[in-house]
Amino acid sequence: MKPIIFCDFDGTVTDSDNIISIMKHFGPKGWEKWKDQVLNQEISISEGVGNMFALLESEKKEEIIRYVKETAKIRPGFTEMVQYAKAETIPFFIVSGGMDFFIEPLLQEIISPKFVYCNKAHFDQNDIRIEWPYTCDDLCTNHCGCCKPSIMRSLSEKDHFKIVIGDSVTDFEAAKKADLVIARDRLLEECIKQGITHCEFTDFFDVIEIVKQNLEVKA
Template sequence: MRPIIFCDFDGTITKSDNIVAIMKQFADEVTAPIKDAVLNKEISIREGVGRMFAQIDSGLREQIIEFVVENAELRKGFEDFVDYTKQQGIPFYVVSGGIDFFVEPMINGIVNHEELFCNSADFSSEHIQILWPYSCDKECSNDCGCCKPTVIRKLAHDGDFKIVIGDSITDLEAAKMADLVLARDFLIDLCEKDGIKYQSFETFHDCINIIKKKLEVRV
């Protein structure tokens, strides 16, 4: 069984959720109820993210990028973790509900472009419009936006040992498909509620140690 890793970005690779931070900084009052509706599963992730960004002027693009780059912080050990996957020949993909214009600057030089799956944005209108290049396939009806289960079905082979790393509701459906879930924050609560086995982590050095032990046991 070949190990293959699918890792979230916001709140996982970074120490905080950048979409939440962007909304608080640029459109807090009008987007807070939308965010809560997503977390409470009252509306889909795709609808919620699209509606939140639609509240922000397209002219703020560069300010948003600058804000994320200056304020977001990569979780400790991430670069070592990526190096570990390369050394071990483990396929590693970042699958994110975030948007390319602020995700890419944060991981440029660490993760290759072809290893990143996320949403994109159109700034040609007055307000930001989110595009969905990795929307749900016919096996998913959750209206995910960037559909992590769809990406997993596309990239993983039968018999692969699927490892999912995440922190929030956007990772729940992927966690249901995983052989090993590394979880933190809200994803822990969701896994416990749904009876999904997981191991918690704080740094990517924790992730390295957990995966090493798990692969040793499997061998």
């Protein structure tokens, strides 16, 4: 058994989706159209998220960071989850469609940036511009932006037991590649709908117990 964990950030590590929270708070005109089209899988994640952030002025960077740091809450048990994975020498990666400028400040005391895969925001033009450093490999054609299945393929080996933790339809492609899916919210609904075997979680204390139980069974 060689477990490896790939964990979403927005709505999974945090108790809400920070991109949606930012858009609701700052309210740029037209953002909801892009959000709905992404969630309904009518357009790619990269197109929708890129267009949403393009509606915000770069001069709001510090205000946005301050807002996220004041409002985002880390889900209970996450620090313990990271500590558990480290103690058990289980590779633990954050794989997120979120942005570096708000993910890294929230995680800086919990997990090293070298274990975080996310998109990058640039503020050198009038509007916020998104860079996609982890685009799809040759086996994915979904224009994911931050392609979670591609990252999983690059980091895992054939004998790895791949664990995916997530909450949204944006985690579904990764879930289809996993040996164990730990889900909540929209990902949970999608797993039920598509008949993908999964476990449900509320907080990361649940996740720790699910991982322990599954690794004992598989051992």
